[in-house]
Amino acid sequence: xxxxxxxxxxxxxxxxxxxxxxxxxVCDLLTLCRIGAVIVSRGQSLLGILSERDIVRALAAExxxxxxxxxxxxxxxxxxxxxxxxxxxxxxxxxxxxxxRHMPVVRGDKLVGxxxxxxxxxxxxxxxxxxxxxxxxYIAMV
Numbered sequence: 001x002x003x004x005x006x007x008x009x010x011x012x013x014x015x016x017x018x019x020x021x022x023x024x025x026v027c028d029l030l031t032l033c034r035i036g037a038v039i040v041s042r043g044q045s046l047l048g049i050l051s052e053r054d055i056v057r058a059l060a061a062e063x064x065x066x067x068x069x070x071x072x073x074x075x076x077x078x079x080x081x082x083x084x085x086x087x088x089x090x091x092x093x094x095x096x097x098x099x100x101r102h103m104p105v106v107r108g109d110k111l112v113g114x115x116x117x118x119x120x121x122x123x124x125x126x127x128x129x130x131x132x133x134x135x136x137x138y139i140a141m142v
Contacts, residue, residue, distance in 0.1 A: 003091060003105055004084035006123050007113045014104070014114050016041045019048070019072035023058060026050055026071050036116065037102035040075045046111050048075030051102060081106045082115065088127075092120050 016039045017026055029038055030052065037051035050071050058066035058074045066074070081104045082091050091103060095117050105113035 001088045001123055001127050002084060003082050003086050003088070003113075003115060006088065006115055006119055007084065007105060009123065010113075010115070010119055012113045014039055014111060017050070017071055018042060019070060019075070021071045022067065023055060023069050023071065023074065024067040027055060027067070030055075037114075038071075039104060039111065039114065040071050041111070044110070046079065046104065046106075048072065048077045049079050049102060049104065050075040051100070079104060083107070084112070088120050088124055091115060092117070092124065095120070 015029065015033050015035055017029055019040050019042060021029075026038060030036065037049055039046060040048040040050055048071075054074045054076065055066075058069065062069070080094065080098065080100070082094070084105060084107060095101065095103065101117045103115055104111055105115060
């Protein structure tokens with residue numbers, strides 16, 4: 001299964017925020033959208049990604065004053081991206097090795113989606129269930 005198949009089921013929606021938004025605004029957005037990370041961008045420029053983990057680190061380092069700082073102060077700038085033709089196995093391996101849970105999906109230099117480790121696992125489980133059902137049907141026919 002490819003990232004394109006995951007996005008086809010999940011949808012291409014990506015939540016973004018301006019790099020000048022406060023960490024408090026990011027927290028509000030994450031809560032409102034029920035997501036764990038937001039893409040930091042300005043226009044079509046992908047500048048970074050800011051996750052719940054980044055916010056926890058900021059709060060641990062600076063306390064409540066971190067909430068008044070800008071998203072760009074804490075975002076991850078060196079973003080690892082995936083392409084639509086990559087397999088779920090490849091993406092899951094990269095997420096596991098690098099210990100992150102969200103990866104932007106790009107086509108060329110254009111952001112076309114985002115996948116979380118939950119999205120990948122959900123689709124891998126669905127794939128395994130489909131294969132098991134096919135095997136049961138095959139055995140029943142034999």
